[in-house]
Amino acid sequence: MRVLVIEDHPDLAANLGDYLSAQGHSVDFAGDGPSGLNLASSDAHDVIVLDRLLPGMDGATLCRKLRERGKLTPVLMLTALDTVPNRVEGLAAGADDYLVKPFSLSELAARLNALHRRASGWSGGSGVLQVADLTLDPETAEAHRADTRLELTRAERRLLEVLLRRSPRLVSRAELERTLWGDNVPDGDVLRAHMHNLRNAVDKPFATKLIHTVHGEGYRLVASAP
Amino acid sequence: MRVLVIEDHPDLAANLGDYLSAQGHSVDFAGDGPSGLNLASSDAHDVIVLDRLLPGMDGATLCRKLRERGKLTPVLMLTALDTVPNRVEGLAAGADDYLVKPFSLSELAARLNALHRRASGWSGGSGVLQVADLTLDPETAEAHRADTRLELTRAERRLLEVLLRRSPRLVSRAELERTLWGDNVPDGDVLRAHMHNLRNAVDKPFATKLIHTVHGEGYRLVASAP
DNA sequence: TTCACGCTTGACGCTGCCTTGACGGGGGCT
DNA sequence: AGCCCCCGTCAAGGCAGCGTCAAGCGTGAA
Numbered sequence: 015m016r017v018l019v020i021e022d023h024p025d026l027a028a029n030l031g032d033y034l035s036a037q038g039h040s041v042d043f044a045g046d047g048p049s050g051l052n053l054a055s056s057d058a059h060d061v062i063v064l065d066r067l068l069p070g071m072d073g074a075t076l077c078r079k080l081r082e083r084g085k086l087t088p089v090l091m092l093t094a095l096d097t098v099p100n101r102v103e104g105l106a107a108g109a110d111d112y113l114v115k116p117f118s119l120s121e122l123a124a125r126l127n128a129l130h131r132r133a134s135g136w137s138g139g140s141g142v143l144q145v146a147d148l149t150l151d152p153e154t155a156e157a158h159r160a161d162t163r164l165e166l167t168r169a170e171r172r173l174l175e176v177l178l179r180r181s182p183r184l185v186s187r188a189e190l191e192r193t194l195w196g197d198n199v200p201d202g203d204v205l206r207a208h209m210h211n212l213r214n215a216v217d218k219p220f221a222t223k224l225i226h227t228v229h230g231e232g233y234r235l236v237a238s239a240p
Numbered sequence: 241m242r243v244l245v246i247e248d249h250p251d252l253a254a255n256l257g258d259y260l261s262a263q264g265h266s267v268d269f270a271g272d273g274p275s276g277l278n279l280a281s282s283d284a285h286d287v288i289v290l291d292r293l294l295p296g297m298d299g300a301t302l303c304r305k306l307r308e309r310g311k312l313t314p315v316l317m318l319t320a321l322d323t324v325p326n327r328v329e330g331l332a333a334g335a336d337d338y339l340v341k342p343f344s345l346s347e348l349a350a351r352l353n354a355l356h357r358r359a360s361g362w363s364g365g366s367g368v369l370q371v372a373d374l375t376l377d378p379e380t381a382e383a384h385r386a387d388t389r390l391e392l393t394r395a396e397r398r399l400l401e402v403l404l405r406r407s408p409r410l411v412s413r414a415e416l417e418r419t420l421w422g423d424n425v426p427d428g429d430v431l432r433a434h435m436h437n438l439r440n441a442v443d444k445p446f447a448t449k450l451i452h453t454v455h456g457e458g459y460r461l462v463a464s465a466p
Numbered sequence: 467t468t469c470a471c472g473c474t475t476g477a478c479g480c481t482g483c484c485t486t487g488a489c490g491g492g493g494g495c496t
Numbered sequence: 497a498g499c500c501c502c503c504g505t506c507a508a509g510g511c512a513g514c515g516t517c518a519a520g521c522g523t524g525a526a
Contacts, residue, residue, distance in 0.1 A: 120387045124368055124375065167472055183379040203514085204474060210515065211472095228381055229482070229513070230394045236380075393483060429503085430485060436505065455493060456502070467526100474521075481514080491504080496497105 015039045015130055016144070018059040020050035020076070021092070022069055030063065033119045034126075037182070037237060040144065047071025054080050059087055061130050063122070064109070066093045074107040081108035088129035090122070127182075143178040146237040148216065148224055150178055159220060169194055170212045177225070177235040186232035209233065241265045241356055244285040246276035246302070247318070248295055256289065259345045260352075273297025280306050285313055287356050289348070292319045292330065300333040307334035307408055314355040316348070329463070334408055369404040372463040374442065374450055376400055385446060395420055396438045403451070403461040412458040435459065 017039050021027040024045075031041045042059065044050035047070035054062055054076070066073040077089050091109040111125055142151045150157040152175060157164040166174065176185060176193050191199045194208070209225070217223045227233050243265050247253040250271075257267045268285065270276035273296035280288055280302070292299040303315050317335040330338050336355055339348060368377045376383040378401060383390040392400065402411055402419050417425045420434070435451070443449045453459050 118373075118387055120375070120384050124377070128368070169473070182382075184381045200474070202475060206514065206516090207474075210517090213515090227514075228394075231381060234380065395484075426485070428486065432503065432505090433485075435503095439504090453503075469526080470524095472521105472523085475519090477518095478516085479514105480516100483510105483512085485510080486508090488507095489505085491502105493502080494500090496499085 015061065015126070016042070016059045017126065018042045018044065018050075018053055018062045018087075020044045020047075020054070020062065020068065020073070021065045022046060022067075023065075029119070030122070034123065035146075035237070037123055039237075040146070045069075047073075047076050051076050051079055054087065055083055055085055057085065057087070061126050062087050062089045063126070064089050064091050066091060074109075077107040077109050090125055090129060092117075143175065145178055145181045145235055146222070146224060148178075148235075150174055157216075159216065162219075164215050166215055167211070169208050170215060173208060173212050174216065177233065180235075182234060182236040184228055184232050184234045190233070241287065241352070242268070242285045243352065244268045244270070244276075244279055244288045244313075246270045246273075246280070246288065246294065246299070247291045248272060248293075249291075255345070256348070260349065263349055271295075273299075273302050277302050277305055280313065281311055283311065283313070287352050288313055288315045289352070290315050290317050290335070292317060300329055300335075303330075303333040303335050304408055316351055316355060318343075369401065371404055371407045371461055372448070372450060374404075374461075376404055383442075385442065388445075390441050392441055393437070395434045396441060399434060399438050400442065400461075403459065406461075408460060408462040410454055410458050410460045416458070 017034050019027055019030050019034075019041055021030065021043070022045050027043055027045070031043065034041050042053060044053050047068040049070075050064070050068065051071065053059075064073050064077060068076070073091060077091065080087070080089070088110045089108065091112040092115060093112055094115050110129055113122060113125065142149055144150075147160045148157070149159070150171070155171060157166050157171065157174060172194055173190060176190060187205055191205055194205070209227075213225055217225055222237060224235055224237060225233060226236060243260050245253055245256050245260075245267060247256065247269070248271050253269055253271070257269065260267050268279060270279050273294040275296075276290070276294065277297065279285075290299050290303060294302065297305075299317060303317065306313070306315070314336045315334065317330045317333075317338045318341060319330060319338055320341050337351055339351065368375055370376075373386045374383070375385070376397070381397060383392050383397065383400060398419055399416060402416060413431055417431055420431070435453075439451055443451055448463065450461055450463060451459060452462060
């Protein structure tokens with residue numbers, strides 16, 4: 015998930031960035047209102063974390079301008095004070111959710127995921143799939159990780175596509191098998207071999223592993239360290 | 241939308257009623273705890289506005305009793321004081337959201353709409369489960385408590401999911417066993433071992449215990465021992 | 467036809483989970 | 497108080513699930 019963080023406190027921004035990228039999201043930053051609005055208008059992000067107090071332009075104003083430009087990227091607003099006028103104005107400005115400081119990082123991440131899920135439900139996905147530094151373009155069938163091209167077979171590509179589309183959710187073995195062979199799944203446990211090959215291509219040459227197995231359940235594609 | 245307002249201040253109740261009915265909702269009233277619980281148990285409302293301070297029965301107690309009866313109607317709790325224990329207890333009692341007085345009627349209406357939408361859309365199916373600072377996302381199979389990730393096995397995860405879904409209600413051993421093994425439950429008392437492991441992961445490292453056992457009956461997952 | 471690539475099959479060994487059984491403590495009923 | 501049943505705790509064994517690898521087979525392209 016591509017997250018844009020608009021926040022002027024460097025330490026808080028760094029905290030957010032660390033946590034979110036550890037969860038496998040790619041994070042962009044803006045330190046003031048105008049540059050935040052520019053980046054937000056680029057349609058390059060799945061969700062936006064927006065501080066209420068910003069140099070150059072107020073967070074609510076930024077959100078309002080963004081909506082006026084027709085951008086529908088979900089916005090999670092951070093407010094320092096939990097006062098009634100504060101909340102109302104934030105939501106009225108077009109924010110989709112808000113969070114009062116201090117907040118827990120896990121709650122923030124959960125809310126971002128919820129926003130993203132809700133939004134991607136009715137707007138469809140953009141072309142290229144991405145988790146952490148791993149990308150796959152279903153159109154060109156090209157996969158990259160950290161600027162190096164991955165050589166994938168057809169089965170491996172299909173597996174990777176499903177895992178990316180469902181990320182960070184868990185995908186059962188049965189579901190993976192259905193996407194490969196439809197209704198007539200071959201005997202034995204062929205999936206294991208393909209997962210092994212996919213791992214050799216995607217995870218083996220790199221430091222952080224993205225493909226994780228959940229014993230007895232299936233597989234999931236995330237960047238978090240087990 | 242059918243709204244039930246449980247509130248003992250006549251003027252505030254009248255205000256709420258006027259505003260909500262002006263928005264096209266039908267509104268019922270209760271002025272004290274016991275009658276409120278009765279009306280709330282009738283399953284005739286889409287959402288409930290519940291004051292924290294009530295004659296006859298505390299709002300949190302009412303909410304807890306309502307959940308114990310298996311009623312899942314979304315509850316928006318009104319609290320006079322915005323303290324952390326206050327919030328936690330309200331949410332632990334089974335409330336879905338809370339609002340601190342004084343609040344604006346427009347925000348109340350917006351939150352009621354959000355609760356209703358969420359309830360009718362997801363209908364208890366998916367979404368992240370939460371009790372106190374413990375969360376579990378059935379989709380990603382990830383569990384957290386207070387920003388730390390919990391390593392759970394399949395059996396532990398299933399147990400936790402049932403306990404969270406039924407929280408704060410009691411869950412019998414038989415029911416827990418059925419969710420783990422279906423109809424053919426193994427001999428002996430394997431459940432004890434799994435509950436022990438689950439506790440080691442969920443409660444052992446933390447100060448407050450969430451899993452409570454009811455002697456001879458089963459288990460329940462709540463923040464405070466009733 | 468020949469070649470090459472990818473898919474399938476099967477075997478082997480390991481990790482981790484589930485199960486089993488035993489012991490001790492505590493709560494409830496008489 | 498005393499008994500009994502229920503429950504917490506722990507360790508060890510067994511087994512299912514999984515990673516790994518190598519070799520055979522099918523299929524498409526030159």
